[in-house]
Amino acid sequence: MTQHHTPERTAVLHRMVFDKHVCPWGVKSKYLLERQGYAVEDHWLTNREQVDAFKAEHGVATTPQTFIGGERIGGYTDLRARFGLKIADPNARTYRPVLAVFATGAGLALAASWAAFGTPLTPRAAEWFVAMSMMLLAMLKLQDVEQFSTMFLGYDLLAKRWVPYAYAYPFLEWTTGALMAAHVLPWLAIPVGLLIGTIGAVSVFYAVYVQKRELKCACVGGSGNVPLGFVSLTENLFMVGMALWMLAAMA
Known part of the structure; x- marks a missing residue:
């Protein structure tokens, strides 16, 4: 049976996909969204000019960026926080x-x-x-x-x-x-x-x-x-x- 996604279950993702570099955080963001049951409108930023223009337009410093229901969620860490998932602390002590x-x-x-x-x-x-x-x-x-x-x-x-x-x-x-x-x-x-x-x-x-x-x-x-x-x-x-x-x- 085909799964239908409502606008509330659709995410818009903007991420860097260059010829010689694919942003790993963008790949992780797409995978996480799909795991959470979202249809992903995957928009590739394929050169530095597109990346800089996107950052200037939305007033952000980094990509990827995810939007859900018109609301900007942010990058991969912000997505994990949105879904209530654990966020790794780089300064945490561990055995x-x-x-x-x-x-x-x-x-x-x-x-x-x-x-x-x-x-x-x-x-x-x-x-x-x-x-x-x-x-x-x-x-x-x-x-x-x-x-x-x-x-x-x-x-x-x-x-x-x-x-x-x-x-x-x-x-x-x-x-x-x-x-x-x-x-x-x-x-x-x-x-x-x-x-x-x-x-x-x-x-x-x-x-x-x-x-x-x-x-x-x-x-x-x-x-x-x-x-x-x-x-x-x-x-x-x-x-x-x-x-x-x-x-x-x-x-």
Whole structure:
């Protein structure tokens, strides 16, 4: 049966569609409107002159722009607000990045164990989980070592006293994780893991639980907005635990 849309269920959308650029917010706006049951009159602004003329005519600074029943609703975020949908806060603190790292580390460890031993649940899977998570976290830090070091210097006790440590830390974490995953050079991996893990755990505990400071954690690199706290402490305790586990296995 053909669905008929009343004027109240018809939206007029103006969005940029250039030969070499299609505005992603315009695409999202069209999809959202259709999901909400609106017929969309989709008007393309195909060059810069049309965009500038549209902005001047309607007194707006950005496109896309949606109109419903003659009323200008605004851009994609305004549409979400109109429909009562959640609006992401770019400044909101979230554990999502570090949880994604741990979930990926767990998936890789279980898959590797399954491939190597025919079952995902083995002691090596637990070891690989810690080692691979360390490498993934280090990878995020290595994307922008300068920005990471700036955040890290805000709370790490050793880095405050010896700045080069802030730059070396991601490389030490990545290398230690790789050695632990491969079970090679334990004479190097164990002391480094114990050192950086213990310093990190003490630093986080002191900043968060003693000084009661509210800081962003550098654990996922400088661009993250993860609160410094329990998850950051867990990362460092994982390193210490893994180093002690390897030390016990050598005894």
